[in-house]
Amino acid sequence: MDAFKRLQGCYALLVISPDARRLVAFRKDLPLVAGLAEGGIIFASDASVLLQWTPKMIYLQNNDVAVACKKELMLRNLIEGEDE
Numbered sequence: 790m791d792a793f794k795r796l797q798g799c800y801a802l803l804v805i806s807p808d809a810r811r812l813v814a815f816r817k818d819l820p821l822v823a824g825l826a827e828g829g830i831i832f833a834s835d836a837s838v839l840l841q842w843t844p845k846m847i848y849l850q851n852n853d854v855a856v857a858c859k860k861e862l863m864l865r866n867l868i869e870g871e872d873e
Contacts, residue, residue, distance in 0.1 A: 793854060794867055803832055814855040821849045823862060830857040 793802075799818035806813070814821060814832050824831040824839035824846050832855075833839050836846050849855055852868045 801834055810858060812857045814849065814857070816849040816853050817851060821853075821855075823847045823849065823855055823857070825860075825862070829860055830862055832857075 793815045796815075796817070800815075801817075801819040801821040802815045804813045804815075805811070812830070812832070814823070820834050822833055822836045822839060824833065824836075824843045826839075826843040826845075831839055831842055836848070839846060847855075847862065847864070849864070850866060852866050854865050854867060856863045856865075
């Protein structure tokens with residue numbers, strides 16, 4: 790989380806944890822969508838790409854961090870500091 794706070798510019802990033810058990814996504818000024826599919830969670834910059842796998846989507850807001858682990862998704866906004 791601290792690394793994301795130091796980044797500058799516009800981006801949507803995905804980072805895999807060293808043990809490959811978690812995927813961390815962060816959005817700042819560019820679109821990022823999480824699709825909740827049967828097999829897990831899929832990220833894309835455009836919701837239309839995810840429709841072939843799932844209609845269930847969460848649109849990340851600016852400065853949101855999402856942590857995906859199997860079929861669970863935790864959201865937090867770095868500016869507001871709130872869990873969603």
